[in-house]
Amino acid sequence: MKNYFKHKLRSKNPAVIVGTVIFIAILAVLFITLFGYVLMYLWNWLMPLIFGLPIITFWQALGLCLLSKILFGGFGNDKGSKKDHKCDSKSSKRKSSSSDFSKWKHYDSFWQEEGEKAYANYIHKKNGPDLSEDQGALESQND
Numbered sequence: 001m002k003n004y005f006k007h008k009l010r011s012k013n014p015a016v017i018v019g020t021v022i023f024i025a026i027l028a029v030l031f032i033t034l035f036g037y038v039l040m041y042l043w044n045w046l047m048p049l050i051f052g053l054p055i056i057t058f059w060q061a062l063g064l065c066l067l068s069k070i071l072f073g074g075f076g077n078d079k080g081s082k083k084d085h086k087c088d089s090k091s092s093k094r095k096s097s098s099s100d101f102s103k104w105k106h107y108d109s110f111w112q113e114e115g116e117k118a119y120a121n122y123i124h125k126k127n128g129p130d131l132s133e134d135q136g137a138l139e140s141q142n143d
Contacts, residue, residue: 036062 009017040061047053056064068074 032062036065039065 036058040056040058043053043061043064044055048055
């Protein structure tokens with residue numbers, strides 16, 4: 001990633017680089033300000049009415065946001081950690097195998113043709129011939 005930035009910045013005029021950094025900084029300040037006001041208005045609209053809490057100012061809203069970030073972590077995920085990469089690879093393998101429904105298209109016809117016979121044979125092996133006949137009689141009575 002460092003080489004990418006070096007390559008991109010090598011051909012740029014220093015004034016363009018400074019202008020881009022200032023523009024990004026202004027956008028960040030505007031975003032934080034907008035987020036603070038949205039949080040303040042939502043708090044002042046909901047929390048006093050629902051829970052009887054006091055009205056907060058803009059700076060208190062930003063402080064509350066920072067406090068929640070410290071306490072709960074939020075605002076995105078940590079993609080750089082090795083633990084997440086291990087979980088992502090396991091979950092992607094699980095998702096690919098569980099989302100493959102092509103082998104299930106014959107399930108109903110298999111169950112109708114062979115499944116009931118295979119189930120009866122399984123019950124016969126587990127319970128013996130006497131209990132499997134009783135089970136078959138119970139199933140015919142229930143139908």
